[in-house]
Amino acid sequence: MAAETGTIDALSQFQLTPVLGPVGAAVGFSQSNAHMLLAAGLITALIMFGMSARAVVPGRLQSLAEASYEFVHDLVVGQVGDEGKRFFPFVFTLFMFVLFGNMLGLFPYAFTYTSHIAVTFGLAAIVFVLITVVALSLHGRKFFGYFFPEGAPLWLAPIIIPVEIVSYLSRPVSLSIRLFANMVAGHVMLKVFATFVVLLGGLGAIGPLVAVLPLSVNIALVGFEVLVAFLQAYVFAILTSIYLHDAVHLH
Amino acid sequence: MPQLDFGNPLMIAQIVWLLIIFGVLYFVLSTYALPRVEEVLEDRRRRIEGDLEAAQAAKAEADAAIAAHRDATAKARAEAQAAIAAAMQSATQEAAQRSEALAARLAEQVAAAEARIAAARDSAMGALRQVSTETAEALLQRLTGQSESAAVAAAVDRALTARGQG
Numbered sequence: 001m002a003a004e005t006g007t008i009d010a011l012s013q014f015q016l017t018p019v020l021g022p023v024g025a026a027v028g029f030s031q032s033n034a035h036m037l038l039a040a041g042l043i044t045a046l047i048m049f050g051m052s053a054r055a056v057v058p059g060r061l062q063s064l065a066e067a068s069y070e071f072v073h074d075l076v077v078g079q080v081g082d083e084g085k086r087f088f089p090f091v092f093t094l095f096m097f098v099l100f101g102n103m104l105g106l107f108p109y110a111f112t113y114t115s116h117i118a119v120t121f122g123l124a125a126i127v128f129v130l131i132t133v134v135a136l137s138l139h140g141r142k143f144f145g146y147f148f149p150e151g152a153p154l155w156l157a158p159i160i161i162p163v164e165i166v167s168y169l170s171r172p173v174s175l176s177i178r179l180f181a182n183m184v185a186g187h188v189m190l191k192v193f194a195t196f197v198v199l200l201g202g203l204g205a206i207g208p209l210v211a212v213l214p215l216s217v218n219i220a221l222v223g224f225e226v227l228v229a230f231l232q233a234y235v236f237a238i239l240t241s242i243y244l245h246d247a248v249h250l251h
Numbered sequence: 252m253p254q255l256d257f258g259n260p261l262m263i264a265q266i267v268w269l270l271i272i273f274g275v276l277y278f279v280l281s282t283y284a285l286p287r288v289e290e291v292l293e294d295r296r297r298r299i300e301g302d303l304e305a306a307q308a309a310k311a312e313a314d315a316a317i318a319a320h321r322d323a324t325a326k327a328r329a330e331a332q333a334a335i336a337a338a339m340q341s342a343t344q345e346a347a348q349r350s351e352a353l354a355a356r357l358a359e360q361v362a363a364a365e366a367r368i369a370a371a372r373d374s375a376m377g378a379l380r381q382v383s384t385e386t387a388e389a390l391l392q393r394l395t396g397q398s399e400s401a402a403v404a405a406a407v408d409r410a411l412t413a414r415g416q417g
Contacts, residue, residue, distance in 0.1 A: 014253040016261040028264020036269060040276040047284035054291050056298060062291075069288045089281030096280075097273060113269075116254045122266050126273070184254070 010191040014115055014184070032113040039100035039113075043093075068096065072237065079241035083248050090130065091244075094123065095237035102183065102229030106222065114232075115183035117176060124172035127240050131171075135247035146250050175239055182232050186225045193218045383407050 018025040019034050050065030058066055072092045076084045098114055105112025113119050135143045147164040148157060196214035201207045256262065387403045 011252055016253065016259060016265060018261065028261050029268060030261045030265055032265050033268035033272065036272045040272050040279075043276065044279055044284060047280065047288060051284070051287045051291055054287075054294075056295055065288060066292065069285065069292070089285050090277060092285060093273070093277045093280050097276060113265075116265065118254065118257075118262055118266055119269055122269050123273070126270075180254070 008192055008195045010188040010195070013111075013187060013191055031111045032116060032119070035101070035104055035111045035113050036097075039097060039104055042104075043096045043100055068092075072096075075234075075238060076241050076244075079238065080245045080248055084241065084244060087130075087134075087241075087244050091237050091240055094127070094240060095233055098123070098179065098236050099230065099233035102233055103226070105183065105187065106225055106229065112183050112187055114179055115187055117180040120180040121172065121176035123236075124176035127175065127243065128172040131243045131247040134244065135250065138248060139250055143250065146246075171239075171243060175236065179232050179236055182228055186221070186228055190218060190221055190225065193221065380407060380411060383410075 016030040016032055018029060019031050020029055023029075046061070046068075047065050050061040053059060053062055055062060069092070072095050073088055075095075076088045076091045080087065101112065101114040101119075104110050105115065135146070147161050147168070149160070149164075152160055193214040197211045197218065200214065201211040203210065253259075384400075384404055384407050387407060388398055388400055391403060392398050
């Protein structure tokens with residue numbers, strides 16, 4: 001433990017370690033992937049068990065399942081329009097996967113897979129590939145007109161086209177770094193203040209009294225992190241919807 | 252920062268597993284889970300719509316019934332008014348007829364009575380001349396012992412004429 005050695009080690013929580021013994025080690029199955037599997041299982045269970053009653057007047061779990069469905073559905077249809085309905089399952093999967101990743105990471109001893117830039121960039125890359133493929137298949141070569149807006153003076157083309165291309169290519173980067181940075185910052189803060197609690201608590205008689213301060217900060221931080229967890233999942237989903245809108249409508 | 256340790260073989264494996272898990276989750280959700288939710292929501296929407304429609308139909312029916320009832324009431328009232336008016340009119344007519352007949356009969360009786368009275372007076376007046384002439388002659392005979400019936404008749408005539416009974 002970091003606290004026992006008297007130093008603050010906020011980053012070891014992000015270390016990948018194989019699970020499931022030698023089999024897991026052989027296939028590179030880390031605790032990050034185990035949490036992904038847990039999240040996927042919980043999402044599926046929420047929908048499947050929640051909707052198993054198929055009640056006209058929903059119970060608690062069914063209300064939760066329906067609320068998440070309608071929340072994402074309204075988000076996608078509101079941003080993309082009626083054409084967006086076929087992307088709804090993708091955005092729903094993305095939103096729930098990120099949301100459950102963020103939320104599961106707040107439990108003690110849990111791992112936050114959305115705090116890995118490789119994971120968030122992997123998800124952003126899926127989005128990037130999807131919007132590019134959708135735009136190309138819907139608009140063909142007209143898609144490249146996206147990089148030069150109609151009506152702009154032709155002599156501005158050498159400036160506008162590189163800017164537009166860079167802004168298009170930076171989408172997955174900003175999408176992934178936003179989520180990654182938020183999660184890492186939150187968990188580092190939690191870890192640092194938790195370490196303070198332990199370090200200050202060991203300071204003799206007044207220790208427990210002083211340690212209340214970082215503890216209360218941590219309690220507030222957990223509430224804040226719940227908000228951030230939801231907000232970042234929402235931002236990820238709504239930015240994906242906005243990119244899909246651009247891909248479907250080109251501007 | 253362990254997240255930037257891209258030399259770690261677990262990093263590549265993590266991405267591969269991410270793609271597998273995310274892909275399976277997408278497949279399960281889009282094939283089994285989400286259509287189920289949609290089905291339930293659609294069913295509920297249909298049911299609410301159906302209920303609303305039924306309620307609207309029932310309301311229209313009730314409105315029609317109220318309108319029919321109002322019409323029937325108005326019609327019955329109008330009929331009753333007409334019947335009252337007709338009864339009043341016929342009663343008035345009958346009363347008028349009856350009073351007219353009564354008046355006619357009374358007028359007839361009055362006329363008959365007047366005629367009888369006139370006849371009685373005429374006969375009384377006719378007898379008056381004879382009585383007065385005979386009385387005057389008898390008085391004259393008794394007083395003078397002679398009869399002058401012509402002069403007496405002329406005097407009676409004059410006297411009667413003077414009284415306006417001639």
